[in-house]
Amino acid sequence: MMKVGIVCEGRVAGEDAQVFEYFARRIAPGDTVKAFPQGTKPELFANAGDMAKTLFATGYDKVLVIWDILPRWNKPDGEVQDRNDLQPSL
Template sequence: MKIGMILECQPAGPDAAVYPYIAKKLCEDLEIEKPETLVNKQRLMNEAPEVAQTLLQNGCDIVFIIWDKKPRWGEGGNCETDTAALTTALTQLGINMTQIRLCCIDEMMESWMIADSRGFMNWIRSKTNHALQNIGDHATPAEQTDPKNRIKRYLRDHFNKIKYNDYDHNLQIVKAFPDFNRTAANNSSFKYFKDSIEEICP
């Protein structure tokens, strides 16, 4: 099974490392093409359908289009509206939607990263021998808003030797998760991504 991924990040952005890593952890037999990175949400919405068509023509069995509900520039987003727009554009190109997985992340990647505290706490505890207060599971959508600042506030208050940077730290944190079951239980958009990978795992 060969999959492609279309992401809204920069070519060296954290999404391009994190989502293929998780897919391989969930299904080591997957063949994953190098992610197509479209830099921002606007470009993803405009260009992803044609990029998906190319990936399918080049031999991918399934293409994942993954974007954050809330763009980097901080404006609101709507997963239903985005999904409908992409579905219309993909269908107009004659793409079989059974080969597409549309993953709108609520509200951004770091939201599901704090949904289960184990990854973050395993990572931060690997940096020190001091006892640290647990950041706690952020188990509801309301608790998962503004996740980057939640991480930054925790580090400022409890371990200010590290200045959080998503490019440097997200993959490290994700690699510290023992599994992704609690994350999926606490963030439905991540659950859809996880379930979609497991459903196609050969």
């Protein structure tokens, strides 16, 4: 059994966290899954690295960072730019 943390956009007990936890439990029913919403996309990108370090330090085996690619105002570089924005915190 693995312990999986999901660092995501949104608020505690919000829709994003509930959906991500639900699907993760469906995919890996024997694993322990908990979402850790960080607020807005900029807040998520700023906090993701520290949150992942904390989760690994407290016994989590895997950490997923999940965010919405859109809206990025329909710019074609949305996913690439998001990864570039996230990378410094990791």
